[in-house]
Amino acid sequence: MKNFTAVSDVSDVKALVKRALEIKQEGPGSTIGQHKTLVLLFFNPSLRTRLSTEKAGRNLGMQVITMNAGEGWKLEFEEGAVMNGDSAEHVKEAAGVISRYADIIGVRSFPAFQNREEDYSEKVLRQFMRYASVPVVNLESATLHPLQSLTDLITIEEYKTTARPKVVLSWAPHPRILPQAVANSFVEWMKVSDVELVVTHPEGYELAPPFAEGVRVEYDQAKAFEGADFVYAKNWSPYYRYGEILSQDPEWTISARQMSRTNNAKFMHCLPVRRNVVVEDSVLDHPDSIILQQAGNREVAAQAVLERLLLEAATPRRGGC
Numbered sequence: 411m412k413n414f415t416a417v418s419d420v421s422d423v424k425a426l427v428k429r430a431l432e433i434k435q436e437g438p439g440s441t442i443g444q445h446k447t448l449v450l451l452f453f454n455p456s457l458r459t460r461l462s463t464e465k466a467g468r469n470l471g472m473q474v475i476t477m478n479a480g481e482g483w484k485l486e487f488e489e490g491a492v493m494n495g496d497s498a499e500h501v502k503e504a505a506g507v508i509s510r511y512a513d514i515i516g517v518r519s520f521p522a523f524q525n526r527e528e529d530y531s532e533k534v535l536r537q538f539m540r541y542a543s544v545p546v547v548n549l550e551s552a553t554l555h556p557l558q559s560l561t562d563l564i565t566i567e568e569y570k571t572t573a574r575p576k577v578v579l580s581w582a583p584h585p586r587i588l589p590q591a592v593a594n595s596f597v598e599w600m601k602v603s604d605v606e607l608v609v610t611h612p613e614g615y616e617l618a619p620p621f622a623e624g625v626r627v628e629y630d631q632a633k634a635f636e637g638a639d640f641v642y643a644k645n646w647s648p649y650y651r652y653g654e655i656l657s658q659d660p661e662w663t664i665s666a667r668q669m670s671r672t673n674n675a676k677f678m679h680c681l682p683v684r685r686n687v688v689v690e691d692s693v694l695d696h697p698d699s700i701i702l703q704q705a706g707n708r709e710v711a712a713q714a715v716l717e718r719l720l721l722e723a724a725t726p727r728r729g730g731c
């Protein structure tokens with residue numbers, strides 16, 4: 411694994427989940443990251459990703475430097491830009507400079523929702539990958555949140571009671587336009603896992619084609635919930651009518667009534683969550699809600715990823731003759 415930006419960067423997802431669960435048993439104490447530095451750049455706010463990735467780095471013995479990247483020099487990401495506007499520094503220099511101080515760079519950058527193609531081109535993340543000379547970790551980009559999805563998979567592995575659980579990803583209402591990153595990544599990771607995945611959402615909230623491909627969609631939430639072992643709630647905005655809000659229907663709020671159709675499903679959400687808009691208090695505060703355990707697993711997920719990247723970087727490449 412050279413970078414961690416999507417599920418496709420991971421050659422053995424099962425082994426990575428297993429390693430994260432081993433780390434949970436072992437506890438902190440690794441020194442593999444000694445004299446190594448992790449630089450985390452946040453162009454957008456974070457609670458869980460920031461704290462869990464910082465802690466994971468420190469658990470491995472790394473020095474950790476976190477920057478609110480949006481508050482520093484405004485960066486330019488366009489190739490060939492004439493920089494006579496607001497941007498003071500090009501990502502070519504910035505990523506190159508940070509690579510002189512860092513052994514791994516983490517980047518969080520949300521979509522702007524002005525232009526779908528531009529958001530889906532992942533310009534910020536890709537430019538960092540292009541100009542950094544060290545591994546890059548996606549801390550949630552415009553379209554993907556792989557650290558969250560690895561966490562979700564670890565949590566499902568911990569709590570499942572059948573070999574192939576039924577996992578339902580349900581859209582839920584939200585007052586703001588939210589990214590598709592968590593839903594896209596969740597689907598991407600579930601597709602390579604041994605689960606029965608059903609996605610439920612109102613019409614118009616179909617995910618982007620590569621993610622939606624091969625996934626069972628059920629437009630009736632009640633039907634989707636029948637026999638579910640896990641219910642994962644998330645709002646996302648429409649892919650086709652990009653940047654719009656098509657529904658705020660409270661019938662889609664995850665309720666105790668809908669949860670009663672499940673197989674005593676565990677309730678999951680990546681957080682932060684809007685109580686009584688996305689999900690009722692009675693579901694969030696129920697013993698079957700595992701949102702805090704899920705958030706706790708962010709630390710071991712990040713640690714497993716950082717450990718793999720450090721090991722990979724330390725492995726000498728086989729030379730040709």
Ligand code: CP
Pocket residue numbers: 455456457458459460550558680681682
């Ligand atoms: N779930 C998640 O990524 O939380 P933060 O936005 O707080 O990092």
